[in-house]
Amino acid sequence: MTNIVAMVNLKGGVGKTALAVNFADHCARNGLKTLLVDLDPQTNATFSAMGVDEWDEHKDNNGTVADLLGARDHKTADGERKTVADVLVKNLLGGFDLVPSHLDLFTVDLDLAGKPNREGRLKKALKSVLDQYDIVVCDCPPNLTIPTQNAIAAATHYVVPVSPDFLSAIGIALLKSRIADFCDDLDHEIELGGIVLSRVGRPARKRTETIASIRGSFDGEVLDNQLTERVKVAEAAEEARSVHTMGDREAKDEFNSVSAELLQRIGIET
Ligand SMILES: Nc1ncnc2c1ncn2[C@@H]1O[C@H](COP(=O)(O)OP(=O)(O)OP(=O)(O)O)[C@@H](O)[C@H]1O
Numbered sequence: 001m002t003n004i005v006a007m008v009n010l011k012g013g014v015g016k017t018a019l020a021v022n023f024a025d026h027c028a029r030n031g032l033k034t035l036l037v038d039l040d041p042q043t044n045a046t047f048s049a050m051g052v053d054e055w056d057e058h059k060d061n062n063g064t065v066a067d068l069l070g071a072r073d074h075k076t077a078d079g080e081r082k083t084v085a086d087v088l089v090k091n092l093l094g095g096f097d098l099v100p101s102h103l104d105l106f107t108v109d110l111d112l113a114g115k116p117n118r119e120g121r122l123k124k125a126l127k128s129v130l131d132q133y134d135i136v137v138c139d140c141p142p143n144l145t146i147p148t149q150n151a152i153a154a155a156t157h158y159v160v161p162v163s164p165d166f167l168s169a170i171g172i173a174l175l176k177s178r179i180a181d182f183c184d185d186l187d188h189e190i191e192l193g194g195i196v197l198s199r200v201g202r203p204a205r206k207r208t209e210t211i212a213s214i215r216g217s218f219d220g221e222v223l224d225n226q227l228t229e230r231v232k233v234a235e236a237a238e239e240a241r242s243v244h245t246m247g248d249r250e251a252k253d254e255f256n257s258v259s260a261e262l263l264q265r266i267g268i269e270t
């Protein structure tokens with residue numbers, strides 16, 4: 001069975017996209033056939049992996065995740081709905097494939113109001129390509145709207161990156177209970193792959209206490225390895241490169257360690 005991992009947090013700017021892109025990159029570099037799905041209308045994962053001009057041409061000719069969810073409902077020349085195979089971009093960064101995103105996803109909740117199977121569309125679309133991948137990584141927006149719901153409904157695991165400041169920390173329990181309720185309603189099983197402390201070292205009041213409190217409250221669920229705030233991580237995203245290639249040994253080692261620990265928790269061998 002292909003594992004599908006959703007990076008989720010209601011809080012913005014906690015490092016979901018940085019982890020999604022560099023985890024996908026790590027998986028690909030370690031021989032796993034990897035698909036990254038960008039479900040965020042901000043398109044940050046997309047532009048962390050490919051250039052804007054390349055994306056512009058691709059979205060016009062091939063489509064994006066917005067077509068898969070039915071936000072645009074663009075069809076192929078034969079009048080068929082777009083498939084994952086139509087919209088994906090092959091072999092980016094360390095060798096993963098990408099389903100790029102589109103700003104049109106911002107209105108998908110309204111576009112799909114009243115339509116059937118609103119939250120099950122990604123799961124349905126992925127079926128046709130799942131046998132070609134060992135792992136699918138979904139990058140989600142900082143909310144629980146339709147794009148995130150589609151990721152959770154498709155996912156075998158969810159991962160919660162958390163930046164250790166007070167406001168980020170208080171949302172974890174709420175997020176876990178919302179996801180549990182949602183999956184219960186859908187009769188869908190999902191496991192917490194782990195909570196990842198991310199952007200550690202960013203100025204925040206009571207940082208050390210917050211980290212200790214998160215580790216204490218979610219004992220066993222927080223990864224031993226964590227991600228430090230480092231300039232090269234942000235630069236990698238701006239330059240559409242992976243942290244692996246940025247020449248920052250410590251940043252590279254941290255992303256490798258977190259990724260390896262996640263794979264181990266999820267139960268995937270490389
Ligand atoms: N470890 C890090 N060190 C330095 N900068 C980082 C690190 N992780 C992420 N960033 C930067 O911080 C910003 C927010 O990170 P990122 O986009 O990964 O967060 P996010 O949770 O996906 O945000 P959003 O909720 O808006 O999607 C980006 O500019 C990113 O490049």
Ligand SMILES: [Mg+2]
Nearest residue numbers: 016017040044
């Ligand atoms: Mg993001």
